[in-house]
Amino acid sequence: MEMTRTAPLRPAGPAEPDSRASLGSKYTDKEEGNDILTQNPDRIALNVGPLLYFWPRETLLHFYATVADSPADSVTLGEVVCERRRELRPADWLALARELRSAGKEVVLASQALIASEADLRLLRRVAEQDEFMVEAGDVSAVQLLSSAARRFVLGPHINVYSRAALQEYQRVGAARWVAPVELALQAVAEVNAGGAPLPTEVFAHGRLPLAFSARCFTARHHRLSKDHCEFRCRDDADGLLLSTSDGAPFLVLNGIQTQSAAQQCLIAEGAALRAAGVTRLRLSPVSQGFDTVIAQFEAVMNQGADAAAALQRLRELALPGGLANGFARGAAGMAWEAAAC
């Protein structure tokens, strides 16, 4: 394609995103065969984020059966960390997506966060070419494929958006919703959304934070194995492999090529700040134990008026080594915990 740098960007979607996309308005978009853009304006929707770990097939299917019966509004589905994890094939993910949709969940298929090899690209094309479900772009390779096909998409949390101007660029090429980068403070989210949110906004609200990606698999490296002969040892770590400092403090978690926080981000006590920042959807990241409680507590606090302090206490009791953190949301170090004003 010839370069067109002086020409205005053409709208890649069937229509420019318009006033329907203003914060809190009620609108639908059925073109994807999926009413992703329907949302009750008063509700903080709960989205089950993609499973970041490598769980055995039975465990995974049981987990999503529980999700199907939960108050969660939507599910983002698919393998986003490592192309070698193939416990479910693309057709299996699609079948699961259909089941969750039949259970009343909005379903989005996620693409891998790091695209480096031809195998990664082949997998990405399979996700991008199906048109039954909307896709969450894990990187700009996915944005290129989806926008070229005039498909609307969710902008995933690992695509950098730090300003309203950046978000508007992605809006022009078809972004229908965005997930803020995990390190973005709610104050910055509020600045992006000031004067009306360009797009519905989702924030990572509970779980170990995906902080970094490498070409190298740190789990295999720990086990002195090469990446291509890793024996799928990450399957042993249902919530990742804990890394502690030399003085014994839980610090990070190794999850294949992904590095996570040991602490679980928890924004259950940030309801007012989330609403003030224009956030309409919360991402709850799958965890091996007590995830139904996580969903139930967020539903109770965000949508039923339950007391945040009591819910926070419940989640503390469930916390993994590393405890809870909310620093990123407050513009502090991500690992910090700052007591809520509520």
Added chain:
Amino acid sequence: MSPSSPSPAKPELVCPAGSLRALKLAVDAGADAVYLGLRNATNARNFAGLNFDEAQLREGIAYAHARGRQVLMALNTYARADAVPTWQQAVDAAAGLGADALIVGDIAVLAYAARTHPQLRLHLSVQASASSYEAIAFYRRHYGIQRAVLPRVLTLAQVGQVLRHTEVDIEVFGFGSLCVMVEGRCALSSYVTGQSPNNAGVCSPPAAVRWQESPQGVDARLSGVLIDRYAPDEPRGYPTLCKGRFEVNGRRDYAIEEPTSLNTLALLPELIALGVRAIKIEGRQRSPAYVEQVTRVWRQAIDAAVAAPERYQVEPAWTTTLAHLAEGQQHTLGAYDRPWR
């Protein structure tokens, strides 16, 4: 390469300048282009005492242009939501002063530059994390980028794959510090310090580092987190947090990455044959003397590799010079050649 194919172009040698003195030494030592940044958060080496004000920028550009060399301006952090005009003003300054290209990572800055200064050449920064030809095609199509700097996570074969599928010039890192994480997508430093490298332009910032004597030796802490603990007689490195020693399953070692740095001199003929158009030397935070010596070695190496690729070999004198500069760190080929694959 088959004998009938045209010989590949000589790659540009792109060298770092954290100061006017470094710029002049790099130009004199044979850099084809020098990259530099302003004295603020708009570039990814925002350290105290480093970088250029407008007068220095003007003088540096004049110095390079008088000798037929180029100046590339790194504007490669992400504009903060509350300070977008700061990044826009940096774009305007670069255009006004006659920089030969901007190195940009943020889509908001790319869009502003492409629309406001359509004549200005744009290079996609490594901070944009474009790790495939599809991602590069996106930035080409919408912002007309003419060069992309590849993340340091790709293998040589993957670099070749990108080159076969793009019309955009490709620049790769040849020498210097090594990020083991994909650049522009790493929140480790902000997780610990609250400062995002993507916005503030600095990873594991010096102001957050504390050295403390302890009964076990010397502790290196970043915002209070113990990154490494050295025995009294052990050589100490800067506590970049991904290069610290940590415990996993009761075993303490470099659990993420050894504190190595990148040196691809041995791969130079292969990089040239693949069609790489520019080789980047990392290190705007390094001294002018460092920049001069590294530039001189790489000038000789590129000239030798282009003149007679079949006879090319890494000269012992080059290795000695570079090893001396690496301050005891081991050199590796990084991801280009991954024994761990």
